[in-house]
Amino acid sequence: MRSIWNGAISFGLVSIPVKLMNATENHSISFRQIHLADGGRIRYRKVCELDEQEVTTAETGKAFEDTDGTVIPVTDEDLASLPLPTAKTIEIEGFVPASAIDPLQLDSAYYLSANGVPAAKPYALLREALRRSEKVAVAKYALRGRERLGMLRVVDDVIAMHGLLWPDEIRAPEGVAPDSGVKIRDAELDLADALMNTLGEADLDTLHDDYREAVEELVTAKAAGESVEAEEDEGEGGGQVIDLMAALESSVRAAKESQGGAGGGMAEVHPIESGRGGGTKKAGAGAKRTPGKRAASKRTPSKRTPSKRTPSKRAAPKKEAAGTKAAPEKPTAKKAASKTTAAKKTAPRKSAAKKTAAKKSTTKSTAKTATKTAAKKSAPAARKRTSA
Structure with a gap:
């Protein structure tokens, strides 16, 4: 990995010699401009607008154009004479939580490597201090003729530096947000949450540039003299008015199907229909018990009827x-x-009970009558005995 800058990290009174390497690379495909008639390449040439003569790189220089159109030449010697402390130093200004850095400020990313054996220990010291504090360092540095703002953080066992835009380089989002009169229903939010849960977390390692691969295949096919058939574009372009609820429901359904079924998704709820005798049709797992x-x-x-039997x-x-x-x-x-x-x-049982009671009362009355008759017959005999 080739270094693009050599300098040192200034950490208080500690100076750490480092080399700066690009942490990212650009894989986008670049095209050349050609003349359609003969395929010749079209190049841009530096031409002086006064004498219309082409000039070389050695004949070109820097200049600042004032608001009134005045051109003020500035040489490399002039810039080198400026008191710029960060010309060869990454000056740490302080430490802040990573959440304090607005992602809009993030620019290019670099790796910082210890430059030499003596730099290994102070480099490791700064790395472990950043790791334990769970903070990032805010620093200033100079690169390619201008002073920049940077953020130092730990990536595995390496100190990485992100270039940051200056706060005044971030534009305010005025007039960008939609009108404040937009209302979101709870049902729409629930569907949006369900869609987020169904899609799950993104695996960044599996993402790649499909368009770049398609362009490479196109170039390879044309170089081999093969015909290229354009694929049909499914669906219509953006800007159309859609039913938000229908779009959310379709998105949740499509996400479930892409993940191999509805396992772990939302349960479908059906309305409960009343039947004869208070019965119900099948509604769902949770609605069967009620x-x-x-x-x-x-x-x-x-069970509380008069007949307990x-x-x-x-x-x-x-x-x-x-x-x-x-x-x-x-x-x-x-x-x-x-x-x-x-x-x-119960009616037949009551009538049977009444008949039984009547029979019992008849038997009792017959017994009483017989007793009285016997008493009357025995009375004269008793009187005769008494007189004798």
Whole structure:
């Protein structure tokens, strides 16, 4: 890995010699401009606008153009004479939590390598101090002719530096946000949460540039003289008005299918439809228990009928039959029918009890009459004995 800058990290009175290397690389495909007639390459040349003559790199220099159009030449010697402490030093200004850095400020990323054996120990000291404090260092440095702002953090066992934009280089998002009158319903938020949970976390290691690969395949095919067929673009372009709820539901459904079914997704809830006798149709796993409890509570009045000897199993079918003859689905009609049924069952038993009681009373009265008759017959005999 080639270094692009050599200098030192200034950490208080500690100076750590380091080399700066690019931590990122650009894989985008670049194209050349050509002349369509003959395929010749088109180049840009530096031409002086006054004499219209092409100039070389050695003949070009820097200049600052004032607001009134005045051009003020500035040489490399002029810039080198400026008192710039960060010309060869990464000056640490302080330490802040990583959350204090706005991601909008992040720019290019670099690796810092210890430059030489003596730099190994102070380099490791700064690295471990950053790791233990769980903070990042804010620093200033100079690169490619300008002073920049940077952030130092630990990546594995290496100190990485991110170039930061200056705070005044971040534009305020004025007029970018939608109108404040937009209202979001709870149902829409619930679907958005369900979609986020279904999609899960992103595996950054599996993401790649599909467009770059397609361009490379196109170039390879054209170089081999093969014909290239354009793929059909599914769906319409953006900017169309859509049903937000329908789009969210379709997105959740598609995300579930892409992950191999609806396992772990949201359960579908169906409305409960009432049937005869308080029964219900199948609604869901959680809704099966509630109708059962309600049905049990409706059957309890049949146990409190006047006839305690009547089995509950016989009362159930008669209850349904009575329910069909009575008014549709009214609890009062069911209770009246059950009372009528119970009364019919207990009536023969009451009449039998009355007959038995009548027989007993007749037997008692007959016994009393016989006793009185016997007493009358025995009275004269007693009187004769007394007179004698």
